[in-house]
Amino acid sequence: MNTPALDRRGFLRATALAGALPLLPSLAGTAAAPASAIAAASGAALPAPAAWRLRPFALADVSLSSGLFEDKRALMLDYARGYDVNRLLQVFRVNAGLPTLGAVAPSGWEGLDGEANGNLRGHYTGHFLSMLSQAYASTGEQVFADNISTMIGALVECRQALNRSPSVRSVPGRFGTAVESQRGSYEFAQLPTTVLGGAAELTFAAWVRPSHGAAWARIFDFGNDTTRYMYLAARNQNGLPRFAITTGGAGREQGINANVALPVGEWSHVALTLADTVATLYVNGVVAGRNTAMTLGPAQLGQLRNYWLGQSLYPDPVYAGAFDDVNLWSRALTDAEVAALRTQPASAAPAGRGDLASYDLDEPDGQVLHDFSGRAQHATWLRTWGGPSHPGFLAAYPETQFITLETMTASNYFVVWAPYYTAHKILRGLLDAYLATGDLRALDLAEGMCDWMYSRLSKLPAATLQRMWGIFSSGEYGGIVEAICDLHALTGKAEHVALAKLFDLNRLIDSCAGAQDILDGLHANQHIPILTGLVRLHDETGEDRYLAAARGFWNMVVPARMYSIGGTSTGEFWRVSGRIAGTISDTNAETCCAHNMLKLSRMLFFHEQNPKYMEYYERALFNQVLGSKQDKADAEKPLTTYFIGLTPGHVRDYTPKQGTTCCEGTGMESATKYQDSVFFAAGDGSALYLNLFVASTLRWAAKGVIVEQSTAFPVEQDTRLTISGNATFDLMVRVPAWVGPGFAVAVNGKALKLDAVPRTYLRVARTWRSGDVVTISLPFTVRTEAALDDRSLQSLFYGPVNLAVRDASRSYLSVGLYRNAALSGDLLPSLTPVEGKPLHFTLDGRELAPFHEGTEDPTHVYFRRSEPIVVFGGRDSGVANPVRANGVSLLDELWSGAPYGSKTELLKKLESLTSSWVTDGLLSAGDRSTILATAKCAQFVP
Structure with missing residues (x-):
């Protein structure tokens, strides 16, 4: 990686953080450290909170082995390796007025033309940074580090550009060079208020090359407000140029609609003349429209406040494209004079330069557009949302998104769509990048964002903050509190804890802490990550209300609002507690919700080793999360679901909204950290928790041991742990709730006489020696789970695996299972295994398959028990x-x-x-x- 030279502040930070870098003790005598562990030495350690009784292992410490999870991850890693990150950076660069290197942003929610005016753009970039960081931490592959470095470098350039006044962008013009306003840069030219000089007649002429076909973008707009103005739009609602003038608002406009369009990507000459009662509109030197009944002209408008090229007095799109040879005359040019401008610049044409203003637009940079009329009517190149942004600001859209939210009282995502949510994704990606690679630029960007947020939010009244955070969608802020607390753990800055507390949504905190269920009607994923943040805020402050709220909230979701695959929400919202069958739809189980519920469950387990948290974690991971990733490769999209419909015969959609939604983002992150909760260690190193039965290898540097878990689970119903190295610790083995009779643990082939109780952890206390082998038998049974509000609506499980019926019927299937029930209560004898297809069965001629298989087969998760x-x-x-x-x-x-x-x-x-x-x-x-x-x-x- 190429890291720029550090200034004094950066040098001091680097030396201060040197002590935070992870130590990698030699594993001599056990096994060589893998490349991933060596690579992680360039990263930084996030200190585990003192309040955590358990400690997670870094991704570099746990490697996946061949099996279900590695196969799923491999598909995502291929996507991560090959995707051009400049496409994701495009929206940041245009917002900062920087060249985009020819890259085009993806569509969907990301991009300038994304849903709701692209008001969520930049969020996917944050997800992608997190994915790359996790991929690098897990594999040590240089391609991931290189892409991270490219993205961080570009974001540094963008922040620098945003923190200074905009500069013109010079491009090849119709004559010499021209200036261009990139789509998304919100740049325009402001002419002096003296530019018309009291002229009674007017000619405006310019060369324009639109780069986008947005309606109502202005070539010029001179006026005070939406009552008194005159403008020339590149396209009206019919795609044709329109001139209009009024002193009484839109309903009293006088104007002309041209009869020929201005093609996108091509130079066109446009001119307007106004004299007496005649207004004429020209395109490429030819009359394109004329109005001979005009009663308004520049004199009737009088002195105006705003004279703009490219900007509108209405909330219309900013003109995207280039300008060249812009001239204004105090008379109406003749048809012949206008026609001559088609072949030569005004300076060489019979009409001569404009006597009011004449802009060649040959400026290579800077903010000044020089006037060559002799009147010194120099123009200024500006952003619509102001000059330099406030220090630390970084986003792919204007700072006005954040400013406008402060006065909103109701949701309108076409105006503001969750700017702090997007800020969270970017902040989280920066922190992950720093932790994975040690790139101090990423940490500096993260600190800057938080300093900027604190400077805004700390000045707002508490009532304003409560109103903001309570607004659906617009006020959504995701897991930003968790990220801020993680930054505080690195920096120790008191302002960061103060910032995190500014996001307190007191109604939610107080109700959840007091076991008062107010979730009915709330937007699910707007609130789940809030609680994860509250756990971390408890860790940083010691305030019990935060942890109590998270615990209370979890119990309101699991199982009261949980579908059998582990997901929650319908159409993104929650309904009344206990209502499962009554909420089945095509838009159940938003994938983001599962991702964030896993994070919350994991974090609560660090505090309280209640097996229910890991029981839920396994359910959601092995079913919804794995099943949300399609089992095929794609170079353009991550192929993960947004919703998972639970209506009969539902077919999963792995590319909703062109593949750049929040759920594709969390899907990318989930698939590159499958191993993060397989093992945990006790805070004092006295115990190792085996939470999940996943083929993997743990390198526990603090103990000097390697623990290899070999299994084909869930195809195989046992797992083996092989210990390399000598150490004393308790092995805590989770005894799943679903396990059937015959659960057993053996060490070196000798069965242990231990009382294994489902939904607990079994303690195996031992001084371990290199070569010790632990075998764990995990018998599966087939069982059903009924919906809380309709016991006839049921799901089928084989061990932890949801078995979905593959059938195109759109009605609930009638299924009977007692016919061959075993004395143990196992329903497996009623099913017929499919030869050569593990975990596949038939029942009444229909195939049952694991939900985790990412196919496009129509499925039935629920059926009618008969x-x-x-x-x-x-x-x-x-x-x-x-x-x-x-x-x-x-x-x-x-x-x-x-x-x-x-x-x-x-x-x-x-x-x-x-x-x-x-x-x-x-x-x-x-x-x-x-x-x-x-x-x-x-x-x-x-």
């Missing part, structure tokens, strides 16, 4: 399965008592159960006898 007849071991009793008023059937009650140690035990339970149903009047004595006889003759799988 057990109309009492059946045992495949034997049909012919008796209808009775159902209580609460929806629980006889078979439900019977199998809820599993496991049964023997057929005799099951029959004894069935006898007492059916007797109570007869007593309750729900079953006849004759049907009871038939049921018992059928069960006695049935053959049950253990």
Whole structure:
């Protein structure tokens, strides 16, 4: 990487941070350090908060091995290697008035023409930086570091450009050179208020080359406001030039619509003459429109406040394109004089230079556009949103996005679309880049952004902040508090904690801390990352309300608003607690929500080792997150879902909105950090937590050991840990809630006599020796999970894996599963394995497949459970399965008592159960006898 020379401030920061760089003790005698670990030595360490009882390992410390997760990641890494980062930088460069190197931004939400006026542009760049940083930390591949360096260097240039007055951009012109306003740069020329000099007649002539076809962009606009003005627009609503003049607003305009268009990307000569009652509009020297009934002219407008080239008095797009040879005369040129301007500059034409103003526009740089009329009417090159931005500001759109938010009272994403959300993505990407590569420029950019935010927000009244953060979409700020707290952990600056607290949304904090559920109707992903930030704010301040709010919030989402695959939200919003079946739609389970719920669960687990957090983490990771990534390569898009519809027969869309939404961004990040929660260490180094069963290798430098986890899980139902190195620590093995009978742990082939309880961690205390092998058996069973508000609507699981039915039907399928239920309660005997396709089964002629497979097959995550007849071991009793008023059937009650140690035990339970149903009047004595006889003759799988 090429890092510029540091100034004194940068040098002091570098020396101060030297002590924060991670130490990599020698692993001599165990194994050579991988290239990724060596590469990470150029990065920086984020100190673990003292409040955390557990410590995560760096991505460089845990490498993925061959298997499901590595295969998914490989697809994303290919995309990351090949994508031209200059395309993402284009929006930053044009906003700063810098050359774009010919790059074109992606479409969708990113880009100048993105959804809602491109008001979220720049967010995807932040996600991409985070992805590259994680990819580099995980693999050590230089291509990722090089792309990071390119992006950081460009962002440094952009911030420098934003912090100074704009300078003209010189381009080849119609005669010599010209000046250009790039699309997205918001640049225009301001002429002096004396430019018309009280003229009663007027001719305006210029060469223009539009670079974009936006309607109503102005070639010139002279006026006070939207009541008194005259303008020439390059395109009206029909794509044709229009001149208009008025002293009474738009409804009283007098004007001309031309009969010929100005082609995008081509030079065209336009001229307007005004004299007495006649106005004439010319295109390329030919009359394109004439109005002979004019009553207004420059004299009627009088002295005006604004004389602009390229800018509008209305909220119209700024003209994007080039200007050349702009002239103004105090008389109406003749048709012949205008025609002559088609072939030569005004300075050489019969009309001569404009006597009011004449701009050759040959300036190579600077802000001044020189007037050669002899009247010294020099123009100034400006940005619509002001001169230099405030120090530290960095974005891909104007600072006005942030300023306007401060007075908004309702959402309007066409005006302002979540500027602090976008700032978070950029800030997070910068911090990740610094932590991965040690590039001090990234840290300086991050500090500058936070200093700039503090300078704005600290001056606002508390009531204004509460209003801002409560506005849907426009006030969304993502995980910015978490990022600010991470920066504080690096810098120790008190202003950074103060800044983080300025984002407190008190209504949310107080309600969640007090277990008052107010989530109904709230935008899900606007709020989930707020709580992750609150955990970090607790870490930095010690204030208990923040941690209490995060815990309370988590319990309001899991399981009360959680779909079986781990996702949450419908159409981006939450509904009333416990309503699952009633919210099934094509827009369930926004991928960003799952990504951020994983982060929150992980962070809460650092504080409180409640297995429920990692149970959720596994569910969402192995199902929704893996299933949100399509299993194919693409050079242009990351191919991840936005929503995952849970309606019957839904087909996943892996390229929504052209592939640059928030969910593609979090999808990129998820796929490059799959290993981040496989292992954790106790804060004092006394224990190693095995949370996830993922093929991977941990290099635990502090203990001098390597722990290799070998498994094909979830295809394989066990895992093996091989220890290299000698150390004493407790191995904490998660005993999953889903595990079936037969869970076992063996060390060096000897089974341990330990009481393994599902939903706990099993402690294996030992002084480990190099070569020790731990084998963990994790038997799967097939089970169902019912929706909280409709027990007949169910999902099917095999161990941790959601099995979705592949079927194009758009109605819920009717599925029965008790027919061959095992004595253990396992429903697996009712399914038929598909040969050669692990984790695939058939049932009633339909295929069931793991949800994590990223295909475009229509799927059914939920189905209607139907057990109309009492059946045992495949034997049909012919008796209808009775159902209580609460929806629980006889078979439900019977199998809820599993496991049964023997057929005799099951029959004894069935006898007492059916007797109570007869007593309750729900079953006849004759049907009871038939049921018992059928069960006695049935053959049950253990």
